[in-house]
Amino acid sequence: MPELPEVEVVRAGLARWVVGREISSVSVRHPRAIRRFVGGPTQFEAALGGRTVRAAARRGKYLWLPLSDGQVLLAHLGMSGQLLIAPPATPDGPHLRVVLEFSGGGPDLRFVDQRTFGGLWVEPGGEPPDFLPAGLGHIARDPLDPLFEETVFISRLRRRRTEIKRALLDQTLISGVGNIYADEALWRVGLHGGRATSRLSVAQARELVGAVREVMIEALAQGGTSFDSLYVNVNGESGYFSRSLNAYGRGDLPCSRCGTPMRREAFMNRSSFSCPRCQPRPRSRI
C-alpha cells in the first residue's frame, strides 16, 4: 500500500493478531510473491512451519516478524499489498498470494496483492533493539522513529543536489514518505517540490521535517489514507485520512488555504499536486 501510516496500521494489526501464535502451515499461491526468497516456495514453506511469531517490527515501509528460531519473516506491501486476518474458511480471492495458517485454529494471515510488487521473504534475524534485517541496511529511519536524527537528516538533505520532493521520496535519506505525504508536507510548509535541496535554509528544512511528521501522525490517528478497498488494515477496514488531504489528488480543486485551483504536474511517471499561489515554482532549476 502504502506509506508509513498505512504500514504502521498493518504492523499494529499484526502485533495484535499474529504475535504469540505458532505457524502451522504455509501455502504459496503465486511464486512471484516470494521472489526475494532464494529457496522458492517449498523451502519458504519449510522455513516457517512450526515457528512462533515473537514480535511485529517496521522500518520505513518494510515490516518484519521475528520468529522463535531466530529468523525473521519480512514483508513489503509494494503498491497494492495487503496483510489480512481472515477466518480459515474464507474463499480465495483473485489476488491471494500466500496463506499462513496457525496452530490451534484461529484466523489465517493472508498476503493479497493485486499488482504483485510486494512480497514476503525470510532472512536471518538478530538481537533487538538494534537489529535490522540485512536486506534493509539502506533504509533510513523514519521521522517517527525515536532514534531518527533530525540534524543529520537536514545536513544530508542540504548537501544533496536534487529537488526536495525527490529527496523526500529517497528512502535512504528519510523513510516512510511516499507520494501522498510528500505532497501533503510540502503543501503545509508552502514549498514547491521542485525547489533545490541545497537552497533550503536549516529553518525551512526543519519546518519540512516537522510537517512530514505532523501529517503522518494525523494520518495514523485516522487509520491511514485510503480511497478504495486496496488500502486497508488487517481486518480489511479503510482509514479516513483521505478526507483530510489538502494536496494529493486535488488537481483543479480549490486550495483549502487560499482558494486558488490546485495544479497537477507530471513527476516521475506519477503526479504532484500543489497550490500555484502557496507553493510557487522555483525560479531557478537545480
Place this chain on the structure above:
DNA sequence: ACATCCACCTGCTCGC
C-alpha cells in the same frame, strides 16, 4: 558516490 529513470504488474477509467 551520487542522481535519474524505468521495468516490474493488474485493473480501472476515460475518450474515441
Place this chain on the structure above:
DNA sequence: TGCGAGCAGGTGGATG
C-alpha cells in the same frame, strides 16, 4: 461494446 492510452499509494537495479 471494444480498444488503446493513461493512471495508481513503491522500489531496485541499470545507466549516466
